[in-house]
Amino acid sequence: MEEHSKQQGDARSKGENEHAGSFVTYTAGLVFAVLLTGASFVVSQTGLLWAPGVPAGLAVLAIAQMGVHLVFFLHIGTGPDHTNTVLALAFGILIVTLVVSGSLWIMANLNANMMAPSELMRMQR
C-alpha cells in the first residue's frame, strides 16, 4: 500500500512537470508566434493576398496564433487533467462568439433599418 501510493505520487509529479512545459515548448511557441505575427504584417502590408480576402487571411492567422499560445504557453492539452479546462474553454469561446457576432448582427440590422435623419425630421413636422 505504502509502495503503491509512493508510485502514484511519483507518477503525478512527473505528469505535473510535463504540464509546466519545458524550454523546448516555450522556444517552439515563440518561434511559431513570431512567424505568424510576421505573416500577419506581410499579408496586411503587401498585395500578396487578393485584397478582399485580406481580412479573412488575417483572421485565420490570428486564430492560428491564439492556438499556438494556448498549446505552447498555456499548455492546454488533451491529457485527462485537461478535460475540465478544455470544456471551460469551449464554453468561453461559445459566449465570446455569441457576444461579438450577435452585437455585429443586431447593430448592422438596426443601422440598415434606421430612417435617414432628414426623413425623420420631415415626419416630425
Add this chain to the structure above:
Amino acid sequence: MSVHAATADLTAPHAPTISRGADGPASVRIVVAYGFWIFLLSDIIMFSAFFAAYAVLSGETAGGPAGRELFNLRNAGIETLCLLFSSYTCGLGILAATKRRIGGFYLSFALTFALGATFLGFEIAEFAGMIALGAGPARSAFLSAFFSLVGLHGAHVTAGLIWLAFMVAQIAVKGPRDFVLRRLLCFSLFWHALDIIWVALLTLVYLMGAR
C-alpha cells in the same frame, strides 16, 4: 458519485477505496490553475464586449481622423514583439523557479518586467500623441471605442506588472515554496492570456484598421 461508490463496493467489497476518479482527488495545483482559468475566461468574455463595441463603432469617425491616419504599424509591431518575448521570458522564469534556480528566475522576471514596461511606454506615447493631435477619446465614437479597448488591455498589463513585482518579492522573502509557485503559475497564466488578447487586438484594430 455516491452511486459510483456503491457499485464499486458491490463489485469489489474488499477494496477500501473512495471513488473520486481514477487516481483520487486532483492535486491543489491543478485545482488552483483550473479556478484561475475560469477567471481568465470571464475576463476574456468582458474583453469580447469591448471588441464587439469597437467592431460596431470602428467606422463612426464623425468627420474626425480614421485609424488609417492615426495608427503607426511600426510601433504596433514593436509592441507585439515586446509582449511575445515577455511571455517567453515569463515561461522561462516559471521553469527556473520550479527547478529552484532562483538566479535564473530573477533574470527572466527582470526581462519580463522590462519588456512589459517598454510595451506600456510605447502605448502611453501613442495615446499622448493622438490626444495632442486632437484625436482624444471624446472626438468620435470610433476613438471612444479605441481608447476603451486598448486602454483596458493597457490597464491589465499595468496590473500584471504590479503583480509581477509582488511575486518577485514573495520569492525573495518566502522562497520557492509550493504555495508561492502556485501563485507564480497563476501570474504566468494571466500574462500569457494578455498576450492572446493582444493578438486579437493587433489584428482587429491595427492591421485591419491601418489598411
